[in-house]
């Protein structure tokens with residue numbers, strides 16, 4: 507069953523389209539990622555889902571409700587991560603958690619949430635005195651304190667150190683295991699690959715691709731990467747003629763090719779025919795990073 511339906515969403519600022527016909531559906535219980543370069547329209551899209559922005563055209567539904575017309579009901583179902591400016595600097599962490607819990611009819615117990623997010627020692631600290639990472643963790647706690655059915659997290663782990671980032675990922679997995687649907691805006695490929703069931707890659711206000719992380723990697727042109735240091739120079743013309751080739755890069759005498767399994771086989775044949783030995787030969791799957799660059803480059 508879908509809990510978020512976005513159909514042909516459009517939103518322009520001063521005549522410049524920021525979101526230009528975006529459609530996607532989020533199923534109940536999934537972690538759905540929105541990935542895209544800076545300025546692609548990700549935040550505008552999720553703000554329309556949250557009812558914070560009014561679309562110019564298109565249709566947005568959250569559990570069948572219109573986030574603008576039914577804003578109060580939608581805010582009870584959907585927990586959103588706050589922007590920094592929305593919290594008073596003098597408020598303590600405890601006061602913020604109690605205040606936000608009081609907004610909801612059936613809030614979560616904020617104490618275990620604070621514990622899980624490493625905020626227990628900071629309960630009496632004022633918001634204005636928290637580090638960037640601590641503020642970020644508080645925002646995540648506030649998004650979850652209302653026991654939402656859906657949570658929208660925009661730049662979830664920006665500003666967190668690697669340990670806190672991994673802890674947060676585990677927390678999100680727990681949240682999902684508890685039946686909550688997660689809509690996640692992220693720049694981090696590792697985060698998207700680890701957490702998301704499906705990802706919409708947004709570029710220039712449009713959906714460039716929508717698939718599972720593995721599906722996005724498979725469909726990108728250079729799904730397989732082969733790298734080696736040749737014992738003798740190889741001719742560019744021969745390399746560029748390889749079947750299925752997506753990219754060639756040379757650096758410090760090392761050659762890195764991306765393409766398909768056919769590319770790998772053909773380069774091995776080429777090496778054997780040229781009597782060139784490949785030192786430190788590595789064949790790896792492309793990462794979501796590679797797929798992302800490929801998908802967002804080809805939609806100009």
Ligand SMILES: Nc1ncnc2c1ncn2[C@@H]1O[C@H](COP(=O)(O)OP(=O)(O)OP(=O)(O)O)[C@@H](O)[C@H]1O
Pocket residue numbers: 519520523524542543544545546547548549550551
């Ligand atoms: N309030 C606004 N007024 C005018 N232009 C805006 C406004 N908000 C966003 N934009 C523009 O709309 C486009 C999309 O912005 P948006 O914040 O949705 O992108 P994003 O994908 O979330 O970017 P980022 O990853 O950098 O946060 C950008 O060109 C941005 O400059």
